[in-house]
Amino acid sequence: MGADCRNVYGPDAKHAVFPNLFSDEAIEKYGIDVGKQIIYSAVGNRIEAVTSSARALEGGRSTFNLLNETQHWIExxxxxxxxxxxxxxxxKSRGGGARSMEITNAPLPGEDSVAERTYHAWAKLHEKDPETPRRAGVYYDSVEAPAIKDLSDRDALEAGIIAARGDATWLDVDWIISTIYAGTYPAYQSRRMFLNQLVSDDDSLISPTAWDACQTDETLRKGDRITLGFDGGKTDDATALVAMRLSDRLVQPIGIWEAPNNSPEWEVPRDQVIDAVHHAFAEYNVVGFFADVALWEAEVESWSEEYRARLLVKASGKSTVGRDMRSGLAEITQANERLVAAVESGMVKHTGHHTLRRHVMNAKRKINRFGVSFTKEHRESKRKVDGYAAMLLADLARHNLVESGKLKRPRSGRVWGFGG
Incomplete structure (x- = not known):
């Protein structure tokens, strides 16, 4: 155990954690008094349970830290x-060998718990390269039930509970099912607690279950006919360029740029974004491109001039590419409702991109006189939704192109259809 200590952190650490950490055999063999707040070994090491005084703990040199129930650790x-x-x-530990481990149920997205922050940090590393978290010393293990659209499907629910409980075979599946069906918990809480699924609250636009059910192993191929959506920021907001394949609504981000750790000094790398746009036009058959003009007016005008001849649908009456999302509320609302319905019915596919998923999960419902649009949780929120906005614009471009009838009309000796 080392010469220092191992700390157990959590709201119930002093009274409830230790009895569950040691088997009866270990308690008898080592003479452990689990009722004590600090347990000493014969060679001077100790295990200490602490609760919530961050200042009192500062400077401690424990060798191992167990963080318990971090889904409840909020500001x-x-x-x-x-x-x-x-x-x-x-x-600051001696020799750099100290470690920590979090034990948590699935966090509630949007609550900004420590567990949620840890998950997002891991997801960002994993997105760059699946091996990056391991090289950085970050290990993430989650046993989750597969996507279940309808909790009333008892067979699927039973299979999901068995999958989520892993080797915790003492859990009574029938009792859990009866608890879920009793209506004691909202559906999203049942999914989080018993299926270990990352679920959203009741204000969320799209449920994680519906989104995850749309994931596919497919990716865009060179030459695919696509539409693009773009939502740009400057410093605080993220910037996203998202593609949607015309034939089957497969969504794949071309790039999503956001401040690392919400750094106030960061600025969007405009050159990288511009290069990504040109790369998309070189790699794919782009037939529609809707870009929000806010903060990117000059670039959007340049894209419109350069690619006007290739695009089959205009973003607005004033521009082939520029679409101001601050206006046209009725169209944006209808597009939002159409996209949400398509996700919920499994008519959209996506590649499982972690950052796009986070942005989709961050999107909240916003009621207006035309129906249900989207927003982030509040104006100053650091939980970005720009990836969702870009996806919405790509879907709107696709919809308008399909409705225009241009795909069925010959152009330059070709017949424009949905095929590759």
Whole structure:
């Protein structure tokens, strides 16, 4: 165990954690008194349970830290401060060999718990290269039930519970099912607690279950006929360029750029974004491109001039590419409702891109006089939705092109259809 200590952190650490950490055999063999707050070994090591005083713990040199139930660690109960203190203490440990481990149920997206932050940090690393988290010393393991669209499907629910419980075979599947069907918990809480699924709250636009059910192993191929959607930021907001294949609504981000760790000093790498646009036109058969003009007016005008001849549908009456999302609320609302319905009915496919998934999960419903549009949780929120906005514009471009009838009319000796 080393010469220092191992800490167990959590709201119930002092009284409820230790009895569950040691088997009866270990308690008898080592003479452990699980009722104590600090347990000492014969060679001077110790295990200590602590609760929520981040300042009191600062500077501690524990060799192993167990963070319990981090889905409940939020800013208002001191969870963020505690996590920062633990991370700082680990970084200052002698020899650099200290470790931490989080034990958590699936966090509630949008609550900004420590568990949710950890998941997003891992997802960003994994998105760049699946081996990056491992090389960085970050390990993530989650046993989740597969997507279940309807909890009333008892066979699917039973299979999901068995999958999620893993080797915890003592859990009573019939009892869990009866609890779910009793209506004690909202559906999203049942999914989170019993199926270990990352689920959204009732204000979310698209449920994780519906989105995850649309994932496919397919990716875009060179020459595919696509539409593009673009939503740009400058510093605080993310910037996203998303493609949608015309034939089957397969969604694949070309690029999503956002500030690392919400750094206030970061700016969108405009050159990279511009290069990505040109690369998309070189790689694929782009027949529609709708780009929000805000903060990118000059670039959007340049794209419109350069690619006007290749595009079969105009984004607005004023521009082939430029589409101001601050206007045309009725069209955007109808497009949003159409896209959400398509996701829920499995008519959209996506490649499982982690950042796009996070942006989709961050999107909230916004009611207006025309129906249901989308928004982020509040104006200053750091939870970005720009990837969803870009996807919506790509889908709107596809829809308008299909409705225009131009795909059926010959052009330059060719017949324009949905095929590759």
């Amino acid at each position: 208002t109960n001191g969870g963020h401060a505690m996590a920062l203190t633990i991370a700082g203490n680990l970084a």
